[in-house]
Amino acid sequence: xxxxxxxxxxxxxTFSMALVMPIFWIVLFLVFLQYRRQAATxxxxxxxxxxxxxxxxxxxxxxxxxxxxxxSVALIFLGLSLEQIGLYFIWPVALLxxxxxxxxxxxxYAGGIVxxxxxxxRYIVAPLFPAVAxxxxxxxxxxxxxxxxxxxxxxxxxxxxxxxxxxGHWGSSPIYLKQDSGKVIGAYTLQRFWPLxxxxxxxxxxxxxxxxxxxxxxxxxxxxxxxxxGEGQSLQYMVIPVAAGLGYADMALTTSPRERSLFSAKWLAxxxxxxxxxxxxxxxxxxxxxxxxxxxxxxxxxxxxxxxxREEAEKPCYQSxxxxxxxxxxxxxxAAENAGLRTNDLITRVNAEAVSDSxxxxxxxxxSYFMVLLKGYRAGEPFSLVLKKHYQxxxxxxxxxxxxxxxxxxYFMLHRGASLGLIPVPSPxxxxxxxxxxxxxxxxLKRLAERISKPFKKQH
Numbered sequence: 476x477x478x479x480x481x482x483x484x485x486x487x488x489t490f491s492m493a494l495v496m497p498i499f500w501i502v503l504f505l506v507f508l509q510y511r512r513q514a515a516t517x518x519x520x521x522x523x524x525x526x527x528x529x530x531x532x533x534x535x536x537x538x539x540x541x542x543x544x545x546x547s548v549a550l551i552f553l554g555l556s557l558e559q560i561g562l563y564f565i566w567p568v569a570l571l572x573x574x575x576x577x578x579x580x581x582x583x584y585a586g587g588i589v590x591x592x593x594x595x596x597r598y599i600v601a602p603l604f605p606a607v608a609x610x611x612x613x614x615x616x617x618x619x620x621x622x623x624x625x626x627x628x629x630x631x632x633x634x635x636x637x638x639x640x641x642x643g644h645w646g647s648s649p650i651y652l653k654q655d656s657g658k659v660i661g662a663y664t665l666q667r668f669w670p671l672x673x674x675x676x677x678x679x680x681x682x683x684x685x686x687x688x689x690x691x692x693x694x695x696x697x698x699x700x701x702x703x704x705g706e707g708q709s710l711q712y713m714v715i716p717v718a719a720g721l722g723y724a725d726m727a728l729t730t731s732p733r734e735r736s737l738f739s740a741k742w743l744a745x746x747x748x749x750x751x752x753x754x755x756x757x758x759x760x761x762x763x764x765x766x767x768x769x770x771x772x773x774x775x776x777x778x779x780x781x782x783x784x785r786e787e788a789e790k791p792c793y794q795s796x797x798x799x800x801x802x803x804x805x806x807x808x809x810a811a812e813n814a815g816l817r818t819n820d821l822i823t824r825v826n827a828e829a830v831s832d833s834x835x836x837x838x839x840x841x842x843s844y845f846m847v848l849l850k851g852y853r854a855g856e857p858f859s860l861v862l863k864k865h866y867q868x869x870x871x872x873x874x875x876x877x878x879x880x881x882x883x884x885x886y887f888m889l890h891r892g893a894s895l896g897l898i899p900v901p902s903p904x905x906x907x908x909x910x911x912x913x914x915x916x917x918x919x920l921k922r923l924a925e926r927i928s929k930p931f932k933k934q935h
């Protein structure tokens with residue numbers, strides 16, 4: 476019992492240190508940049524930020540801390556140490572993959588590449604060129620324990636699946652999306668990012684006489700270190716604070732944001748559990764190492780492709796039809812919510828006049844006086860309500876907004892509707908929309924090279 480208390484005290488102190496480390500604040504800043512970009516998109520489309528940045532950051536920080544705590548307990552329980560999992564190799568590879576496309580910023584891809592490099596050096600390069608084993612980089616690479624690395628990938632994705640299950644739909648942002656066919660439909664972007672404070676192990680070889688700290692049980696660690704102590708020596712484990720980050724990016728076209736996040740969480744958890752089983756089994760059955768290395772990136776990629784194909788095969792939920800105008804989202808604490816309007820309501824009439832599309836509906840509301848009578852259907856049942864026009868402007872009066880958006884009436888009307896808390900599904904030919912760009916690795920690398928070389932060209 477005393478051993479558990481001692482371990483718990485050391486763990487809690489180290490975990491609290493992870494929260495104030497510079498690397499953790501760097502991850503936190505990167506999370507902030509992602510949410511700021513989302514807020515900028517919302518402000519451009521609707522003239523206001525739907526989800527305040529401070530709320531986004533607080534929820535991500537809270538869930539990230541819980542996820543990091545859970546992951547740290549598992550890392551300590553399994554006995555995974557930093558030199559085993561190759562974390563210092565994974566981060567640079569992950570950042571390089573980010574240059575290709577943001578969705579490749581994932582431990583499954585970076586970890587799979589690092590694991591493949593370990594196999595390449597261990598079984599091909601080192602036997603052919605024995606001298607490379609003495610080079611520090613290759614020496615550190617060879618110390619990576621592939622089963623431990625695979626366990627780390629599976630564990631972090633399992634934590635990610637749990638975070639997606641709990642809050643993957645939080646802060647889902649409505650957008651107008653232009654499809655390949657040219658038709659504009661409504662959709663929700665799901666973007667969540669979690670900074671993870673972590674407690675990890677660092678192992679070193681020391682003389683047995685210098686061993687200090689808490690004595691661990693004989694069965695620990697479950698995954699043995701690749702370091703081999705000599706005679707009169709032993710392994711000394713230390714706990715140190717580190718940091719990581721997890722992210723979830725998805726799009727809901729045919730389901731609600733909650734249903735989409737549950738789908739993603741379920742399949743990601745299944746992928747994680749399969750990888751964990753392969754990883755732990757490969758500790759005892761070496762033939763499973765190669766399948767595990769292949770499955771880590773390939774299984775994750777197949778999971779993404781399956782989800783995308785499934786989403787494209789179904790009929791979009793948020794598109795215009797001839798029955799009326801569907802409400803894509805009702806913003807909280809607005810005139811629309813106070814009137815009793817709800818997301819997915821179908822508006823058929825504004826002040827007894829039939830409406831054909833979102834632009835027609837918003838224009839009729841704009842031309843109305845203080846009170847607007849809305850009629851439509853909710854879950855198949857007819858309803859009517861009175862909308863009291865109380866605009867929530869974003870620091871600008873109507874005249875300045877009209878001047879600013881004079882050449883874009885569609886943006887102006889959308890901003891006015893959002894200020895009432897009302898975001899309808901778009902018209903099929905809406906001039907306001909976003910497009911999903913296909914990955915362009917060469918273009919990204921070219922633009923990066925131009926940015927780097929620009930200062931030198933100016934000096935020349």
